[in-house]
Amino acid sequence: MSRLSRRSFLGLLGVAGAAVAGCGLGSASGQTGEQLTSALPLPKPFRVPLPVPPVAKPMGKDLYQITQRMAQAEILPGVRTPILGYDGIFPGPTIETRRGRPVIVRHRNELHVPTVVHLHGGHTPHEHDGWPLDLVLPVGNTRDWRSGHGLTGDTVEGERDYRYPMDQRAATLWYHDHRMDFTGPAVYRGLAGFHLVRDEIEDALPLPSGDRELPLMICDRAFAEDGSFRYPSLDQEMRSVPGVEDEWMEGVLGDVVLVNGAPWPVHEVDAARYRLRLLNASNARRYRIALTVPNGPDLPLTQIGSDGGLLAAPVRHQAIEMAPAERFDVVVDFSELPVGTEVTMVNGLGSGGTANVMRFTVVRQAADDSRIPDRLAEFERLTPPPGAPVRTFRFTRGRTNDHTGWTINGRPFHPATSLADSRLGEVETWRFVSDVHHPVHVHLDPFQVLRRSGRAPRPYDTGWKDTVDVRPAEVVEVAVRFTDYRGAFVMHCHNLEHEDMAMMATVTVS
Ligand code: C2O
Ligand code: CU
Ligand code: CU
Numbered sequence: 001m002s003r004l005s006r007r008s009f010l011g012l013l014g015v016a017g018a019a020v021a022g023c024g025l026g027s028a029s030g031q032t033g034e035q036l037t038s039a040l041p042l043p044k045p046f047r048v049p050l051p052v053p054p055v056a057k058p059m060g061k062d063l064y065q066i067t068q069r070m071a072q073a074e075i076l077p078g079v080r081t082p083i084l085g086y087d088g089i090f091p092g093p094t095i096e097t098r099r100g101r102p103v104i105v106r107h108r109n110e111l112h113v114p115t116v117v118h119l120h121g122g123h124t125p126h127e128h129d130g131w132p133l134d135l136v137l138p139v140g141n142t143r144d145w146r147s148g149h150g151l152t153g154d155t156v157e158g159e160r161d162y163r164y165p166m167d168q169r170a171a172t173l174w175y176h177d178h179r180m181d182f183t184g185p186a187v188y189r190g191l192a193g194f195h196l197v198r199d200e201i202e203d204a205l206p207l208p209s210g211d212r213e214l215p216l217m218i219c220d221r222a223f224a225e226d227g228s229f230r231y232p233s234l235d236q237e238m239r240s241v242p243g244v245e246d247e248w249m250e251g252v253l254g255d256v257v258l259v260n261g262a263p264w265p266v267h268e269v270d271a272a273r274y275r276l277r278l279l280n281a282s283n284a285r286r287y288r289i290a291l292t293v294p295n296g297p298d299l300p301l302t303q304i305g306s307d308g309g310l311l312a313a314p315v316r317h318q319a320i321e322m323a324p325a326e327r328f329d330v331v332v333d334f335s336e337l338p339v340g341t342e343v344t345m346v347n348g349l350g351s352g353g354t355a356n357v358m359r360f361t362v363v364r365q366a367a368d369d370s371r372i373p374d375r376l377a378e379f380e381r382l383t384p385p386p387g388a389p390v391r392t393f394r395f396t397r398g399r400t401n402d403h404t405g406w407t408i409n410g411r412p413f414h415p416a417t418s419l420a421d422s423r424l425g426e427v428e429t430w431r432f433v434s435d436v437h438h439p440v441h442v443h444l445d446p447f448q449v450l451r452r453s454g455r456a457p458r459p460y461d462t463g464w465k466d467t468v469d470v471r472p473a474e475v476v477e478v479a480v481r482f483t484d485y486r487g488a489f490v491m492h493c494h495n496l497e498h499e500d501m502a503m504m505a506t507v508t509v510s
Contacts, residue, residue, distance in 0.1 A: 030321075030349040032437040032495060033251025033284035036222035036230050042256060043077055045264035046344075046359040052214065053194060053260060056093035062103045064095055068191065069110040076256075076263060079227040083190035084111055090261045091217050091281075092175070092193025097166050099199035105175075108159045109136045114145050115186065117160075118178035119195055120325060121307055121446070121466050123168040126487035127154070129443060132180035132504070133415055136160045151180075151415060167484070169309035169377075169464070170199040172215065172277040172327045180415070184244050184252065184283050184496035188231050192217065192281050201377050202310060208275040208331060208370040214267070218289075218322075218357060219281040220254035230254075244497045249405065250436075251284025251497045257347065259358045266359045270366035273333045275304070280322040283496040286437065286469070288348035289357065290319040291332060299343060302372055305329030308446035308464025312379035314372050315462050319348060323439035323469035325494040328460075331372050337362045379463070382427050382448045382479035390429040391420050395438040395470065395493055395503060405501040406493065412502030418488065419505040427481045434470040438498065441467040443489040444509065447478040467494055482509045 059065045071088035072080045086092025086107075097103050107117050114137050118130030127134075133153025137145060141157050173195040177186035194215045207213075222230040232248040244252065256263050280287060291299040303315040307327050320328050334343065345357040384390075398407030405412055409419060422428060429450065432440045449461035449468055453475050461468065470476045482489075492504035 029351075030286050030288070031251070031253060031284070033253040033497070034248060035253040035255060036232065038223040038230065038255050039225040040076070040079065040223055040227065042353065043263055045353070045356050046266040048077060048262045048265045050265035050267035050358060051260045051262050053089070053091045053094045056095045062101065063106065064103060065106045065108065066092065067108045067110055068115055073190070073261065075258065075261060076223060076227070079223070081223065081227050081229060083229075084186060085190045086175075086193050090190035090192070092191070094194040094196060094215060095175070096196050096198065097164070099166060099168060099170060099197055102163065102165050105162045105164065106159060107136060107162060109138050112138055113182070113186070114138065114179055115177050115191065116179040117162055117175055119162070119164060119173055119175045120441070121171055121173035121327075122164055122195070123445060123484065124164055125485040126489060128162045128164065129489060130162075130178040131415075131488070132178055132490065135179065153415075166197060168197060170197050170202040171305065171307070171309035172196060172279065172329055174217070174279055174281065174327075176281070180413075181500050184500045185231050185233055187281070187496055188221065188252065188283055189229055194277075194279070196277075197309075205373055205376065206369065206371045207304065208273045212270070212272060212370070213275040213277070215260070215277040215279070216358075217260050217279045217281045218287065219258050219283075220285045220354060221256050221258055222254035223256065244500055246404070249497055249501045251495045253285050255353050257350070257354055257357050264353075264356050264358055266361060268363040269334050269360045270364055270368070271335050271337055271339065271362050272366050272368035273331055273335065273370045273372075276330050276332060278320070278322065278328045278330060280324050280326050282324050284324060285354070286324070286349055287322045287357070288319050289322060290346050290348060292344045292346050293337065293341060299332055299334075301328075301330040301332060303328055303330050303462070304372065304376055306463030307466040310377035311463040312377065313375055315459060317459060321460050321469065323437070323467065323494070324496070325439055325441055325467040326469065334360065334362050335368060339364060382481055384427045384429045384479050388426065388428050389422070390431065392431045392433060393419070393440075393491075393505070394433045395440065396435045398502075406498045406503035408503060408505045411505070413492070413504035415506055417506060418508040420507045422480070422482050422507060422509050424482055424484075424486060424509055427479055430478050430480050432468065432470045432476045432478070434472060434474050436472050437495070438470045438503070439467050439494040440470050440476070440491065441494040442480065442491040442507070444485065445480070445482050447480045450477045450479055452476050486510050
């Protein structure tokens with residue numbers, strides 16, 4: 001299929017796509033997507049040390065500046081991979097913030113393509129949320145980037161100040177590119193980083209901290225023969241970053257698992273508790289994360305936080321299923337293990353190389369005064385009152401004549417068409433109905449999972465969520481409440497190929 005046909009699909013507004021369930025996609029493996037194979041020799045797992053992204057230093061009081069630029073990264077040992085990077089690195093620098101203390105992040109675009117920055121999990125007004133058409137054009141841009149689909153937003157050239165109120169609970173957020181139709185290739189090439197929010201409630205807890213608190217960005221990639229990231233675009237030139245090819249619309253999976261930008265890394269740990277902030281930053285891959293120990297039972301993962309921050313009480317998991325964009329804040333206890341033990345983080349939904357994620361090696365005994373308290377934080381349960389709006393969103397493959405894409409309620413994304421008009425402060429029930437796997441993400445405020453196909457939520461649904469893994473042929477009901485900011489926001493599938501292929505909707509809050 002040509003690029004033109006994809007555009008014409010995106011342009012066909014109001015033509016209801018026939019919902020075709022199933023389509024024989026690879027859901028048996030727990031994945032919706034197709035895997036690319038790397039064309040160069042891959043390293044042995046657990047050899048490369050785990051990198052930890054540097055923490056960004058403010059330029060002035062609460063002002064951060066990030067330059068988006070191309071760079072060469074050494075991801076596979078001895079191989080150069082061109083990336084698009086925040087400050088030229090992948091993952092980008094970690095931005096550390098405090099609740100109630102607003103920050104400005106000034107993004108300067110020195111790439112050759114427009115960008116949009118979204119703070120995922122941020123409680124952010126419309127103007128700073130990274131509306132998919134609010135482009136930051138490259139510095140010195142002379143090209144008209146708007147002619148393609150004829151839609152425009154609040155476009156600026158060179159630089160934009162994103163203002164984040166940070167009026168929200170302590171949580172693990174992340175920032176990434178969000179340009180309409182081109183998010184998948186841009187994130188795949190490196191535009192993603194952590195953004196943490198801390199607060200006094202969390203400070204008061206005796207959780208592992210310092211070197212024993214690790215943000216772990218997990219994602220999969222494939223590599224071309226020349227070392228570049230392999231992505232099925234119509235043009236491999238990084239200068240244009242075209243969208244995904246139609247035949248890859250199920251989702252792009254790679255055969256190499258990266259953690260903080262390193263392939264199957266290894267990290268030396270004390271025999272002590274560690275706090276791991278897990279983020280699935282993959283375009284389409286889902287994981288079932290477990291920690292295996294030679295000749296012993298798996299190490300449990302004790303969850304203390306979800307997408308939206310601390311849980312009311314810890315939840316113990318033997319394994320954690322993570323869809324794209326979900327975060328799980330967990331504590332792992334290495335203290336009972338003898339020095340020399342190798343603990344492998346595995347992926348129960350992978351096979352071959354993708355069955356491994358990373359390894360921890362216990363290298364020394366150490367003192368540890370951390371603890372996991374039985375109670376973590378206040379938790380306000382959202383309960384939709386009788387008569388509150390119930391909205392249904394069907395996430396399905398859409399088909400118009402011979403053109404295919406993804407739709408919500410039969411519609412491909414059109415920014416000016418709102419699929420929901422919600423009132424500020426009201427609790428509503430939203431029902432997400434799926435054909436195949438769709439990780440559904442809502443901007444502006446987190447939500448709570450009420451039911452899955454009429455039954456209780458899964459253990460992974462606990463707490464405040466902003467992304468929920470909707471499995472094939474499932475109905476996930478969530479309680480949603482928007483607060484503080486009126487205006488237009490988006491909700492979408494966070495399988496980035498689905499998102500780019502129009503599985504997004506505008507929500508208006510008034
Ligand atoms: Cu993580 Cu609308 O995105
Ligand atoms: Cu978001
Ligand atoms: Cu989807």
